Amino acid sequence: MSYIPHTDVExxxxxxxxxxxxxxxxxxxxxxxxxFPRLNLPTPLSEMExxxxxxxxxxxxxxxxxxxxxRGAGAYHHYIPSAVNHILMRGEFYTAYTPYQPEIxxxxxxxxxxxxxMIASLTGxxxxxxxxxxxxxxxxxxxxxxxEVSRHKRNKIILSPTIHPHYRAVVRTYHxxxxxxxxxxxxxxxxSDLADMLDENTAMLAVSYxxxxxxxxxxxxxxxxxxxxxxxxxxxxxxMALALFKSPGDFGADIVVGEAQPFGIPMGFGGPYxxxxxxxxxxxxxxxxxxxxxxxxxxxxxxxxxTLRPREQDIRREKATSNICTNQGLMALAAxxxxxxxxxxxxxxxxxxxxxxxHYAAKQISALKxxxxxxxxxxxxxxxxxxxxxxxxxxERLIEQGIIGGYDLVQDYAHLKNHxxxxxxxxxxxxxxxxxxxxxxxxxxx
Amino acid sequence: MAELKVPAExxxxxxxxxxxxxxDTGTIGISxxxxxxxxxxxxxxxxxxxxxxxxxxxxGSVESVKAVADxxxxxxxxxxxxxxxxxxxxxxxxxxxxxxxxxxKIKINDAAEADSLLNAESYSTYRxx
Numbered sequence: 001m002s003y004i005p006h007t008d009v010e011x012x013x014x015x016x017x018x019x020x021x022x023x024x025x026x027x028x029x030x031x032x033x034x035x036f037p038r039l040n041l042p043t044p045l046s047e048m049e050x051x052x053x054x055x056x057x058x059x060x061x062x063x064x065x066x067x068x069x070x071r072g073a074g075a076y077h078h079y080i081p082s083a084v085n086h087i088l089m090r091g092e093f094y095t096a097y098t099p100y101q102p103e104i105x106x107x108x109x110x111x112x113x114x115x116x117x118m119i120a121s122l123t124g125x126x127x128x129x130x131x132x133x134x135x136x137x138x139x140x141x142x143x144x145x146x147x148e149v150s151r152h153k154r155n156k157i158i159l160s161p162t163i164h165p166h167y168r169a170v171v172r173t174y175h176x177x178x179x180x181x182x183x184x185x186x187x188x189x190x191x192s193d194l195a196d197m198l199d200e201n202t203a204m205l206a207v208s209y210x211x212x213x214x215x216x217x218x219x220x221x222x223x224x225x226x227x228x229x230x231x232x233x234x235x236x237x238x239x240m241a242l243a244l245f246k247s248p249g250d251f252g253a254d255i256v257v258g259e260a261q262p263f264g265i266p267m268g269f270g271g272p273y274x275x276x277x278x279x280x281x282x283x284x285x286x287x288x289x290x291x292x293x294x295x296x297x298x299x300x301x302x303x304x305x306x307t308l309r310p311r312e313q314d315i316r317r318e319k320a321t322s323n324i325c326t327n328q329g330l331m332a333l334a335a336x337x338x339x340x341x342x343x344x345x346x347x348x349x350x351x352x353x354x355x356x357x358x359h360y361a362a363k364q365i366s367a368l369k370x371x372x373x374x375x376x377x378x379x380x381x382x383x384x385x386x387x388x389x390x391x392x393x394x395x396e397r398l399i400e401q402g403i404i405g406g407y408d409l410v411q412d413y414a415h416l417k418n419h420x421x422x423x424x425x426x427x428x429x430x431x432x433x434x435x436x437x438x439x440x441x442x443x444x445x446x
Numbered sequence: 447m448a449e450l451k452v453p454a455e456x457x458x459x460x461x462x463x464x465x466x467x468x469x470d471t472g473t474i475g476i477s478x479x480x481x482x483x484x485x486x487x488x489x490x491x492x493x494x495x496x497x498x499x500x501x502x503x504x505x506g507s508v509e510s511v512k513a514v515a516d517x518x519x520x521x522x523x524x525x526x527x528x529x530x531x532x533x534x535x536x537x538x539x540x541x542x543x544x545x546x547x548x549x550x551k552i553k554i555n556d557a558a559e560a561d562s563l564l565n566a567e568s569y570s571t572y573r574x575x
Contacts, residue, residue, distance in 0.1 A: 151493075285489065310489075316514055319507070 064267055064404070068432040070361075072382050072423025073212070073407035074135075074164050074259065075267040076240065078350065079427060084264040084337045093333055102292075102306040108329065109304035112292040115336035122242045123256035124249020125278035129289040131327040132275030135259030136170035139163070139206065139236055141277060142255045143175060144321055145286045146204035146232045154203040154231070158184040158194055162211035163236050165412040188415065191217050198229035204255075206234040209248060210241050213374070213421060214358075214382025223252025232283075239263065239276065241380045243351035255279045264338025265331055274331035285310050288322035353426035354381035357433065361424045364437040370444045382423045384409065384416070388444050391420035397443045403436055450573070451478040453544055457560055458569035459520040464544065467560060472521055475548040476508065476539060479573045484510035487536045492517075492549060498524045501559045505550065508539065521559040523552035 293307030370388030406420030462480035
């Protein structure tokens, strides 16, 4: 079966209509030396051979489920009920896109609407969009919103150094060339140091909740300071933590963004992940992406519509303030199904399991000779362990024993030599935790 | 289509904004033609009091179910009042573009800038031909 709809005759007709003989003639503008480069591709393979090759590549990876995994740092190992994948794989849903004629796909719109509603509820915001590519993109888009809100009269952005290092890197890439002053994250600024940086040129201040080290900073008075300076408070939050801790809306956040991968999406290098974005009604006109709404059709029946896409190119043309016209539809569906399956109590239960297991692990590790755990602030399911030797060396030993150790913090924070960020989720059994603690103790003795 | 209104006492820009001059104060809105072309207006974005713009600068936008249009200032000046009613009830721009649907008031910098605007008759001709 041919996937190309045009026949040779039709192609010839089109070519003669524009006055050329062959399709190759269309590439005359490209210098001939570069026109048809040899690609040096391997010879074609049969399906069987391709499958064997791909399997061999896949098997070069290690699988998280084969290890006792104590690493998070932005990608979290949670249980994914099998119903999530079954629903995702249904033909009616299986696309990464919001449909181009949206209202004909009521099921997709309903799922997106429910996803938005649950995200808004968790974050304590009025509205959430249909998603972005990942948490880092959501943070970058929050900056655009804050610049728009300040009507481009302000260009200073304060970022906490405890926002995920990758997110901060993406923000700088995303906004390069716009003349922004991105400050605050190069040293070890505390929340109050960050507040001291606020001035009449500050468009927004962003913090992480929990922060990259798993800790819950005291943010109760921050919003007032940020608002007094006329700036927006953006909170990057692990949405799983929001099942347990006060929602950012309750302490005055204007925009809440983050990575919703913990909700039914497997850990994958390079994604696909799921950036969520939620805000207060007064800023909803400034957000990128799309918002799906619930309404009634002409017969009074419940129906879903594309309510808002205020910044996109198809409506704003050259005035568009985002080039994002798409989202992570399928991943948003995964999060929607996950949250619906878990329910309010179920989600809280997962978060509680993470919290208690992490606190048990932290207690055990802090009792080990040579190790200490930073417990100066409340924390969720990650904590920083000071080790008697470089984390990378410890991890080399642990992996031999089937344990993925904590994230080596010196990669991103030069002052945190010999520190690892340990994550414990509901996936870690007590036996696994005890084995991990014992292995840490053994490694330190060597 | 109903006859489009073009009040005689106003000045008009080719970009379809109207200007009412009272002393050194200018009131600005969009013409009946503009609202009719845009169809149902769902959102109006306006500047804040104290902002200053030159003649020809964009001071806001109107969004309808069909399109988003920039609002262009017919004469330069400082914004002294903004019609907050239309930001929550944007349909007023459709129903009463020269009255309750006014957008902003400015303190005009240079009254001579209004000389190049069209009068009602020229604007009517411009938009009906």
